[in-house]
Amino acid sequence: MTWEADMVVSANNDRYVVGVDYGTLSGRALVVRVSDGTEAGTAVHEYRHGVMDRELAATGERLPPDWALQDPSDYLAVLRIAVPAAVQCAGIDPAAVIGVATDFTACTVLPATADGTPLCMLPGLEGRPHAYPKLWKHHAAQPHADRINALAHERKEPWIARYGGKVSSEWQYAKALQLLEEDPELYVRADRWIEAADWIIWQLTGAETRNACTAGYKGIWQDGHYPSRDFLAALDPDFADFAADKLDHPVSALGTQAGTLTAEAAEWTGLPEGIAVAVGNVDAHVTAPAARAVEPGQMVVIMGTSTCHVMNSADLAEIPGMCGAVDGGIIAGKWGYEAGQSSVGDIFAWFTTNAVPGSYREEAANRGISVHDLLTEEAAAQPAGAHGLVALDWFGGNRSVLVDHHLSGAIAGLTLATRPGEIYRALLESTAFGTRVIIEAFESARLAVTELIVAGGLVKNDLLMQIYADVMRRPLSVLGSDQGPALGSAIHAAVAAGAYPDVPAAAQAMGKVKRDVYHPDPASADIYDELYAEYVTLHDYFGRGGNEVMHRLRALRDRVLGAHAGDDPDDGDTTSAALDDVTGAS
């Protein structure tokens, strides 16, 4: 490296960047000092339309089950409201801002004209649901995803292995196929099918770009191309040219400059016209550099309602159950791996809402603590193994090595003496075992995991963190900011502005990590080795065909309720769910 750090730091002392993190319900702007990552000010703007999952705001039309739309005007409002507010909060001169970058939920994708206008903003189309952005958790394209997966395996498409054998109903193809088949006129009018992550950059710069992260993880862009015309035609003849017509565009590496801030966007944001704007990015992935996790083997575990695991590697390996392996998907020049657990914090929330007696709520209220705190206290009072329980963490299915959304949760070992805090602890542990399965999958593929860095809303739970350290028998480092994604975006802004030569260098200066915050306790780790062995036995029994009871129970449920079996509200999860907790006011 020829770059002279000291000189740059000195030059960057009075320079700032803005990172904007677009979550599910709000957008956050964070003003960060370029030299050292100091977080100078922040502001949040809640989307006026939130998530449209019951009715279309423009008309009041009722939406079908499992739909989830957004209004792109809300994204623009974040630029107009949250960005200036953050700058004001920071008390800096806007002229000191040298760059801006964003991260977004994904796959959140919309149809647009050739000039980037969302179809829903065209006169006469505001009443057409398919004209709006489909949020990551729009799950109504499951039948389309099922067809894509079946065909990919039938044709032995090489890319399917990069996604753990299964692409999600949330991704670009399933959602586009739904558009084509349910509103073909709008499909034709959509010159572009574009991630919101890229669309927002288009608004800031006036230039269309496509970032490597969403192209790879959500757009099946592998080895320099999209799925073949033959494949798409086999799905639907009218879909043959989908990728060529509506997706194809040069793909930009993360951290590169997409363009400069237009006069219009400068007016919205109050930032200087002409400053650098980085290419788009995704909330989970952008968190890695915020935690200085840019080297191979540094795994960032982002724990919220669900958990994402992101890690770089010099090598390509096909690992069962990956959400995706993408060249430059996290850091340019390295293979980025994303894995995940469908539900983590979701399970704990389900438990406190549905399975904790009122006496706990009363005691927690009297003591001014949360029910989670009280359960944690009860759970922490016992040593590992004392509850005699083992649980499977598949309350939201399994999108880890089994890639099976029709699995479900289980608990064994219950007695008449079992207490709520004990079940709670068993559920905490089950999610740690789930992460250990993922780490072992990486290591089985000869991708060594050398450091674990935890992030996200659940990091606040000391007991949970200690359990993870013990179950993994590794120390845990902790991301040093509550605003991981926005900080990660700010790092990319600094690189796009030329303040650092690359993202690793910027991450080194601006990222924040506390090393070895939690240390494994050898005695607990020994006990967890025993419990993990029990977990794996049950995992394989229920998840690998030993007993297909969970599938049969679900099929029976659907049959009894007369439900559409492919139309599954429990199905699918994305990185965004995990990130909501990071960015939210948890």
Next chain:
Amino acid sequence: MTWEADMVVSANNDRYVVGVDYGTLSGRALVVRVSDGTEAGTAVHEYRHGVMDRELAATGERLPPDWALQDPSDYLAVLRIAVPAAVQCAGIDPAAVIGVATDFTACTVLPATADGTPLCMLPGLEGRPHAYPKLWKHHAAQPHADRINALAHERKEPWIARYGGKVSSEWQYAKALQLLEEDPELYVRADRWIEAADWIIWQLTGAETRNACTAGYKGIWQDGHYPSRDFLAALDPDFADFAADKLDHPVSALGTQAGTLTAEAAEWTGLPEGIAVAVGNVDAHVTAPAARAVEPGQMVVIMGTSTCHVMNSADLAEIPGMCGAVDGGIIAGKWGYEAGQSSVGDIFAWFTTNAVPGSYREEAANRGISVHDLLTEEAAAQPAGAHGLVALDWFGGNRSVLVDHHLSGAIAGLTLATRPGEIYRALLESTAFGTRVIIEAFESARLAVTELIVAGGLVKNDLLMQIYADVMRRPLSVLGSDQGPALGSAIHAAVAAGAYPDVPAAAQAMGKVKRDVYHPDPASADIYDELYAEYVTLHDYFGRGGNEVMHRLRALRDRVLGAHAGDDPDDGDTTSAALDDVTGAS
């Protein structure tokens, strides 16, 4: 049958009997008209000393874990207080009472002198815990039971198969062996080791008797003799003569007359001196004639905190997991079978106490219903199979066909959408599946089950009853009295008094049953066939060696807690637990 029913009915119109049911916490007297079983009056007396499971009342001495003692003066108080009160409540002339009979929890057993004086009533012994009656749920003799079982299998004792391969720590031998080894001086001073069921008859008649029910089910009296001197000597040389010295006595058939009421007992009870007193009996077994279930194939399912299944048969069969098969154990001249489920109502109570959110309690309170009612309402709103769950009902172990108290409960199929009422329903269903396993075990041994008659506190739950009818695909009859055991005792009193030639005849006249109250719904029954198949698969996987995880979890728990593995508070259950709910104010 040569007996002329009409004449007897006429003669019995103005004649009464008293049945006394000794439960765990109280005794109940019931005055019943001999001709038709009309319940004329009843009264309950709560034991002043209750269950001594923490300290000995006489000294305040702390008792070890798992002890449970009673004070026999409480049993006498029931005669002095509840019996006269019941007669007064009935508004009859005490001179109209022609007989009295009792039933008791079992195995509740005490050391006594040759004249029937409990050792704890001897001067100077009131401070010795081992001098008191050991209540059925005294579980501190588990190590002794373990030795008895191991030796019985080692020596291939023929009687062990009559008890499903395992005798309980609650029974006469384990408790006596504990006495011998922990307080040998008292063991020597105990001329008799006698069931409270027989001891109370001794107090009423002045004559020692031993009834066929407790001798068979709790005393291992089979084919006319107790376990051999060799066997007992192998347990402990000083135990060699235990049966010969302290148990042996002619065994009396149920329904026969033990003697007549002494002047002293007449004074206690206000009943006429010289009236007939039946031999002792046990609460579960005596319920069968109360439900007119005296013929082979009529199974009475007594559902309370746990469930007992009692049934007569002309034939002897060795059925896995029976609590016992005893000649004349329910009705003289027939083989009496007792099977059971360790926990049933206990599981539902655990659930409402430990796993139901406060909002349910509030709503139930606002509507003036119980939490059970509210959960039942929520559960009943869905068709069978809609919850997608299956549970194993082993929260208190399994004393059914697996005879394994170290098993535990499990639930599979949980999702983030699972509601408390759904889990509650899955737990209700799991106990029905447990009963179906028992019925199938009977039928596999060629003992046809021709009618199911339900009794006990849980009969009040319509949803539970309908689930049982659907799971068993059979109509359910219901015992027609809330005081099944006391009514059953009254029937025995009438027979002992000569008002009827035998218990079946008296049961026909005085017993009460509503036939075919619940009818199986064929559509639900079809779904339950599917769910039962899932239950059986998991039952065999977790219970028959497919995966010993439950044993390992329990062993780990005991190791971690440093607990004495043989000293298990969850272990063992008896008929009495089930009956508490029948006789209690549930």
